[in-house]
Amino acid sequence: MKKIEITTSIQNGKIKRNAKTVIDAFKSFEGKNVTLILKPFKNTRSIPQNAYYWGVVIPIWQNIIKTEWVEFYSKEEIHEFLKYNCNYIEKVNTDTGECIRLSKSTTQNSTTEQEEFHLKARQLAFDMFSVNIPLPNEQTNLNIEL
Secondary structure, eight states: OOOOOOOOOEETTEEOSSHHHHHHHHHHTTTSOOOOOOOOOOOBOOHHHHHHIIIIIHHHHHHHHHHHHOOOOOHHHHHHHHHHHHSEEEEEOTTTOOEEEEEOOSTTOBHHHHHHHHHHHHHHHHHHHOOOOOOTTOOOOOOOOO
16 A cells, blocks of 8 residues: 655644545545654755756856866766765764764755755855855856866
8 A cells, every 4th residue: 555645734633734635545544554644844945946056056066076176076976975965964883983974865855954955065165175156146157167
């Protein structure tokens, strides 16, 4: 059986949005054991945020790597580099105290988490190479050769 996700809202203990869909979902699991998970809804990264990231941040980082390290990284390689350095979780081995870093996917980032990721990517460019990546609302002329 498939998993069903429905966004709704609750007011005064009652379902206020998509109530019929929620009821129909319950009916579709008739006779089955189910697990209910309720969590606050969060907006995932926006299309403009994604466009800024892939259209501004990534190309500037490609140019930085080409200029500073004399290496070519594809957009996907830059994305992996930035996730590892700016969008990660750390896991600790409680026996040894060793800490490892695991990249997180950006697909489930909230709009706030995505902006924090962009901020960290801009800050990393400045800290490592003194390069300022413009904010989404800044106009600038970029000379990027890839």
